[in-house]
Amino acid sequence: MASVVKWHVPPASGVSGLGRRLSSDFSSVGREAQLNFLSCRGCNHLLPRVSAAAKGNVRQKQNRSSNSSEPKIKSPVIVAPGPISAPSLTELSSEDEVQSAVDSSVSAQNLESRRLSSSQSSSSGGGPSWNLTPRSVGRRVLRELSSLQLAIGELFAIAGLSALGTIIEQNEAPQFYFESYPEDKPLFGFLTWRTILDFDLNHIYSSWYYLGLLLLLAASLMACTSTRQLPLVKVARRWSFMKSTSSYKKLQISDTLEKAKLSDLATLLMAEGFEVFARGPALYAFRGLAGRYAPIGVHLALLLIMAGATLSAIGGYHGTVMVPQGLSFQIGDVLQPNGILATPSPVMNLQIHIDKFYIDYRPTGEVSQFHSDLSVATRKEQVYKKSIAVNDPLRYDGLTMYQTDWAISAVQVRIDGSDPVNLVMAALEKGDKKLYGTFLPLGEEGLAKAKGISILARDLQSVVFYDQEGKFVGVRRPGSGRPIEVDGTSIVVDDVIGSSGLELKMDPGVPVVYAGFGILMLTTCISYLSHSQIWALQEGTNLVVGGKSNRAKVEFEIELNKILDLVPELTNFENENVLVSASNSGVTIARSPSATNNFTEKAEKQPVD
Amino acid sequence: MPFITLERILAHTSFFLLFFVTFIYWGKFLYINIKPITILGEISMKIACFFITTFLLIRWSSSGHFPLSNLYESSMFLSWSFTLIHLILENKSKNTWLGIITAPSAMLTHGFATLSLPKEMQESVFLVPALQSHWLMMHVTMMMLSYSTLLCGSLLAITILIITLTKQKNLPILTSYFNFPFNSFIFKNLLQPMENEILSYKTQKVFSFINFRKWQLIKELDNWSYRVISLGFPLLTIGILSGAVWANEAWGSYWNWDPKETWALITWLIFAIYLHTRMIKGWQGKKPAIIASLGFFIVWICYLGVNLLGKGLHSYGWLI
Numbered sequence: 035m036a037s038v039v040k041w042h043v044p045p046a047s048g049v050s051g052l053g054r055r056l057s058s059d060f061s062s063v064g065r066e067a068q069l070n071f072l073s074c075r076g077c078n079h080l081l082p083r084v085s086a087a088a089k090g091n092v093r094q095k096q097n098r099s100s101n102s103s104e105p106k107i108k109s110p111v112i113v114a115p116g117p118i119s120a121p122s123l124t125e126l127s128s129e130d131e132v133q134s135a136v137d138s139s140v141s142a143q144n145l146e147s148r149r150l151s152s153s154q155s156s157s158s159g160g161g162p163s164w165n166l167t168p169r170s171v172g173r174r175v176l177r178e179l180s181s182l183q184l185a186i187g188e189l190f191a192i193a194g195l196s197a198l199g200t201i202i203e204q205n206e207a208p209q210f211y212f213e214s215y216p217e218d219k220p221l222f223g224f225l226t227w228r229t230i231l232d233f234d235l236n237h238i239y240s241s242w243y244y245l246g247l248l249l250l251l252a253a254s255l256m257a258c259t260s261t262r263q264l265p266l267v268k269v270a271r272r273w274s275f276m277k278s279t280s281s282y283k284k285l286q287i288s289d290t291l292e293k294a295k296l297s298d299l300a301t302l303l304m305a306e307g308f309e310v311f312a313r314g315p316a317l318y319a320f321r322g323l324a325g326r327y328a329p330i331g332v333h334l335a336l337l338l339i340m341a342g343a344t345l346s347a348i349g350g351y352h353g354t355v356m357v358p359q360g361l362s363f364q365i366g367d368v369l370q371p372n373g374i375l376a377t378p379s380p381v382m383n384l385q386i387h388i389d390k391f392y393i394d395y396r397p398t399g400e401v402s403q404f405h406s407d408l409s410v411a412t413r414k415e416q417v418y419k420k421s422i423a424v425n426d427p428l429r430y431d432g433l434t435m436y437q438t439d440w441a442i443s444a445v446q447v448r449i450d451g452s453d454p455v456n457l458v459m460a461a462l463e464k465g466d467k468k469l470y471g472t473f474l475p476l477g478e479e480g481l482a483k484a485k486g487i488s489i490l491a492r493d494l495q496s497v498v499f500y501d502q503e504g505k506f507v508g509v510r511r512p513g514s515g516r517p518i519e520v521d522g523t524s525i526v527v528d529d530v531i532g533s534s535g536l537e538l539k540m541d542p543g544v545p546v547v548y549a550g551f552g553i554l555m556l557t558t559c560i561s562y563l564s565h566s567q568i569w570a571l572q573e574g575t576n577l578v579v580g581g582k583s584n585r586a587k588v589e590f591e592i593e594l595n596k597i598l599d600l601v602p603e604l605t606n607f608e609n610e611n612v613l614v615s616a617s618n619s620g621v622t623i624a625r626s627p628s629a630t631n632n633f634t635e636k637a638e639k640q641p642v643d
Numbered sequence: 644m645p646f647i648t649l650e651r652i653l654a655h656t657s658f659f660l661l662f663f664v665t666f667i668y669w670g671k672f673l674y675i676n677i678k679p680i681t682i683l684g685e686i687s688m689k690i691a692c693f694f695i696t697t698f699l700l701i702r703w704s705s706s707g708h709f710p711l712s713n714l715y716e717s718s719m720f721l722s723w724s725f726t727l728i729h730l731i732l733e734n735k736s737k738n739t740w741l742g743i744i745t746a747p748s749a750m751l752t753h754g755f756a757t758l759s760l761p762k763e764m765q766e767s768v769f770l771v772p773a774l775q776s777h778w779l780m781m782h783v784t785m786m787m788l789s790y791s792t793l794l795c796g797s798l799l800a801i802t803i804l805i806i807t808l809t810k811q812k813n814l815p816i817l818t819s820y821f822n823f824p825f826n827s828f829i830f831k832n833l834l835q836p837m838e839n840e841i842l843s844y845k846t847q848k849v850f851s852f853i854n855f856r857k858w859q860l861i862k863e864l865d866n867w868s869y870r871v872i873s874l875g876f877p878l879l880t881i882g883i884l885s886g887a888v889w890a891n892e893a894w895g896s897y898w899n900w901d902p903k904e905t906w907a908l909i910t911w912l913i914f915a916i917y918l919h920t921r922m923i924k925g926w927q928g929k930k931p932a933i934i935a936s937l938g939f940f941i942v943w944i945c946y947l948g949v950n951l952l953g954k955g956l957h958s959y960g961w962l963i
Contacts, residue, residue: 182923186916193912200902239900396769403772424772425893436895537895551884558877588866
């Protein structure tokens with residue numbers, strides 16, 4: 035197997051000895067060509083060839099094609115040798131290999147497998163049998179993991195199981211499944227509570243097979259990044275020149291311009307935002323290299339999110355608490371560890387005091403927002419204070435506290451002008467439809483015979499009274515001061531005291547997951563960019579051009595077609611000598627600005643036909 | 644309220660405009676294809692887009708919150724994004740047939756909102772506490788834009804499937820309409836033996852003009868569905884991730900395995916598969932189109948189907 039690439043210079047050091055950026059050398063030509071270019075752009079023709087031909091000094095082309103397999107009739111080439119002084123240039127076969135590797139990672143895999151097989155054959159003495167050294171087994175596993183078929187299978191399996199998890203109710207009590215999926219009436223003919231419980235279908239997202247699939251996906255992502263994406267980037271970074279015309283035919287687009295000059299093409303490409311490199315008679319240009327890197331970022335971000343989620347699952351604390359207004363609790367009493375990696379924190383010794391819980395109502399009576407005024411305190415002093423609401427949690431030293439629920443804890447009343455008394459209220463209905471009630475006994479009889487007033491409330495806005503017969507008496511607003519007469523007792527409602535339902539969380543995974551989110555958003559957007567590459571080779575007066583792109587292929591074809599139509603046609607063949615001598619020098623094809631000006635003047639004076 | 648009257652007028656006018664545009668694009672496709680009608684269609688689409696934009700802006704200013712809080716508003720927004728995608732793509736690609744797909748999509752989502760939803764559901768409602776956040780704008784806008792983009796892309800893919808499955812005799816009508824800008828690269832390709840997997844030719848030697856047009860059409864559709872889907876995918880990613888960040892603010896966890904979240908993940912996975920088959924495997928034509936058309940149904944399940952379950956954290960404003 036021939037060596038892959040003989041020489042390469044990173045794009046960053048463009049103006050080094052071997053390759054040079056065509057920025058200064060063609061500036062004068064650039065102006066000219068750019069003018070043509072702009073005027074053509076202005077026409078906005080769908081058929082650039084027509085408009086270009088009408089310009090006169092712009093060349094008219096035949097045989098514009100992509101993937102053309104038929105041999106082209108070339109005008110006689112006087113001298114078109116490769117640069118003699120150049121270091122031994124890439125051989126055709128290896129160059130092809132590099133290009134095909136850039137083309138798609140399928141071929142990168144071929145390359146990989148070829149390398150694998152060669153290493154295997156060398157280690158096992160040429161025998162076809164598998165050599166089961168840990169190293170070769172590891173490589174084989176890596177290769178299997180990085181296969182796209184496997185990855186797609188994993189993605190489909192995850193998607194399918196996730197969908198199943200939305201159909202079967204998750205994380206319910208076993209009793210629920212006994213009732214919903216009876217054995218005598220299986221759903222779809224097979225789904226009974228026994229199947230569900232046996233296959234962990236009641237908690238799919240935390241079942242061993244789901245987590246195993248995610249783990250496998252993570253392994254595939256890593257294998258793919260290391261065996262496919264990174265080698266591809268290495269290949270993409272080598273801005274290799276193509277020196278043989280036959281390799282151009284294998285590109286997505288290839289074309290031969292007659293009587294055209296490399297420098298004109300270079301200028302046009304630069305105007306279109308390409309990074310252009312030239313060496314001797316060859317040119318290489320690329321654009322959107324970031325689009326080549328970004329998919330690596332996508333995979334890394336996914337791995338980061340998975341790692342963060344794992345950290346959340348095993349390394350955090352969580353807990354919920356319902357605390358009446360005016361009371362406090364210790365953070366450590368509420369928090370439960372999520373998993374084995376949960377480590378205690380000094381925050382757990384702090385106290386939270388619910389200064390106030392209140393609900394904002396709209397004029398129409400709907401709930402607008404829930405608020406809790408919280409203060410965080412040590413045993414000695416208050417350290418932090420915040421009013422939280424839904425969508426506005428409290429964050430303190432790794433602890434996050436959310437407003438998630440509420441309840442009514444007591445109703446404060448004055449009975450027959452007494453001091454205020456708190457009557458504790460009990461939840462009569464749970465869930466979204468809240469109903470709380472309490473009972474005020476009348477008389478001195480024993481509890482068994484007790485009769486009294488029932489007091490009910492659905493929210494903090496109003497309290498409903500029923501007499502001892504169970505008949506509706508009236509409604510009072512808390513704090514209105516208006517007494518209500520029930521069975522001879524006068525009651526004034528001072529306040530309805532709420533409880534704040536809080537969710538507490540200490541999640542060390544969140545920063546990791548958020549970092550993954552950030553990278554994922556950025557890199558999926560950058561992945562939209564096309565990595566476009568263009569090669570060109572001056573062969574006498576002919577200019578062989580080829581190009582390819584990895585995303586917007588059709589747009590790239592149209593764009594390149596437009597660019598090539600704008601390359602001016604050489605009319606004076608005296609310049610051939612210059613071209614040949616330039617290509618022989620092996621360093622650059624640039625000529626002095628004056629010569630270039632002469633050329634363009636001539637080209638203007640002698641328009642085509 | 645003058646606002647409500649104006650809203651109603653805008654909603655109904657834009658619906659009739661979209662109906663008209665659909666009529667024009669399909670009429671143009673099936674019967675007459677002359678320039679004035681094309682221009683009329685383009686202008687009507689622009690006016691319709693402008694009207695829906697105004698409608699949404701008025702609703703925003705009168706309700707005081709971003710108009711994406713219930714099913715009615717989100718369908719109107721979906722309809723608006725279809726018109727927007729239409730205008731952007733038509734401007735960018737210069738193709739004249741895209742309206743065949745985008746115009747009925749915009750009309751149907753608009754019609755679903757204005758005609759089939761009961762009046763009470765069309766009224767602007769106050770935001771529940773969980774929705775009162777600046778993330779509403781970012782998350783829901785991105786999700787709706789990605790839904791419309793992905794739907795548009797997968798509809799193009801479904802069109803590929805329909806065309807490849809259509810019998811030969813129906814093709815002249817189909818293909819004579821699609822007058823693509825003549826592309827010399829494409830033209831050159833047809834002289835080669837067709838080794839393309841897009842179409843399997845029974846007779847490779849005899850080249851039929853219709854086959855070429857069909858091939859050309861499929862190539863065009865294939866390219867656009869790929870480009871549109873690969874635009875929708877980043878939007879979906881941003882939408883899901885901003886939703887996760889919001890969930891971490893409002894519900895206490897960035898991922899809750901809520902049905903809507905799960906189906907958004909499934910959508911993401913399916914289109915990730917689609918993009919990988921195209922980018923890495925280099926599939927073209929029918930095979931990725933099958934995956935994309937699967938994605939079409941999944942987007943609908945994610946947008947509407949999940950709400951039918953009537954459970955989960957995303958249960959804002961459903962029919963029941």
